[in-house]
Amino acid sequence: MVQTRRIELKTKGNCDIIDITRQVAHEVAQTGMKNGTVTVFVPGSTGGVTTVEYESGLVSDLRGLFDRVVPTNIPYQHDRRWGDGNGHAHVRASLLGASLTVPFVNKRLTLGTWQQIVFLDFDNRPRSRQLVLQIMGE
Amino acid sequence: MVQTRRIELKTKGNCDIIDITRQVAHEVAQTGMKNGTVTVFVPGSTGGVTTVEYESGLVSDLRGLFDRVVPTNIPYQHDRRWGDGNGHAHVRASLLGASLTVPFVNKRLTLGTWQQIVFLDFDNRPRSRQLVLQIMGE
Amino acid sequence: MVQTRRIELKTKGNCDIIDITRQVAHEVAQTGMKNGTVTVFVPGSTGGVTTVEYESGLVSDLRGLFDRVVPTNIPYQHDRRWGDGNGHAHVRASLLGASLTVPFVNKRLTLGTWQQIVFLDFDNRPRSRQLVLQIMGE
Secondary structure (H helix, E strand, C coil): CEEEEEEEEEECCCCEEEECHHHHHHHHHHHCCCCEEEEEECCCCCEEEEEECCCHHHHHHHHHHHHHHCCCCCCCHHHHHHCCCCHHHHHHHHHHCCEEEEEEECCEECCCCCCEEEEEECCCCCEEEEEEEEEEEC | CEEEEEEEEEECCCCEEEECHHHHHHHHHHHCCCCEEEEEECCCCCEEEEEECCCHHHHHHHHHHHHHHCCCCCCCHHHHHHCCCCHHHHHHHHHHCCEEEEEEECCEECCCCCCEEEEEECCCCCEEEEEEEEEEEC | CEEEEEEEEEECCCCEEEECHHHHHHHHHHHCCCCEEEEEECCCCCEEEEEECCCHHHHHHHHHHHHHHCCCCCCCHHHHHHCCCCHHHHHHHHHHCCEEEEEEECCEECCCCCCEEEEEECCCCCEEEEEEEEEEEC
């Protein structure tokens, strides 16, 4: 069985990190499926998905990682060509990845106690986002 | 329902970044499945898969990321032991990841408008590659 | 068809890198399914999963990557707030990712010859871990 759900988000951009765990869990529960996987997919090239212990210290530390590894203040060919100013956002998104697959068992996500699913919006402006949840199971 | 397809690629190696979106979409369409997921898997340890807006600026910027973060010109224990000269390629591949799962709905991949699926060949020489597509759905 | 299996591990922490290929292959074979995918999921926020050619040189090189990119000796807000001393472990885990999906065909994982599935324990102490394998197919 396959069901597609979507999550709507308003973000601030600029490495906004949003906890979507509750929404993902809710959509999985709504399907009535007992066991399977939910694939959280970002249909766009300036956002990514991963998991983290969602507390303000780590939210800040994760932003620090991207500031170090994919800085905003180095030249990007993308910006030279297109003038978007968001070359770093694209590179960060490609590095982090657009998909995460989380198992569920007895209708519950198999996350750890201190583990949340997060969407990271790397774009350089506020965005309205729609994430795709592909829920497969029985 | 499960169907396995394979994509054949000739690459230049050395961080060659190849847009495989059309081939993945084609293989998904060929299955006749309406809704599900395609897992793009790299059966090898010197390549990876992700998504990016495929234009020459970002292709260059993405290469720049790997040159900064996993440089070719630092010592690798792998090279010291095996003399392959591709230690950086292995490390890059492990960092980026060997699998990407993309949902499809009504026979269409749920990619963003400016988002392509890419294979990155990090090896230090041209390669012939075969990627695995595991397509599951109904 | 969906079957959930679990793998138990004892790790040394501190970027311990453990080859779990044999255990994953064994659990897949035990299901009796012929074709499908196994999603290896880390239910915790200080470990990650990827693939690598598992030899001691690359194990060392992969540790070197994380030491460079997410150093232990820079300040983390997580540590300032919670005093855990494992802020770097959380950030490394978020970067690498908690899920990997590997296809299997005719009961065999479609891994490359020199490609192993590894669990990385980034925490700053030995841990007992339980990974989730969600095996789906037919």
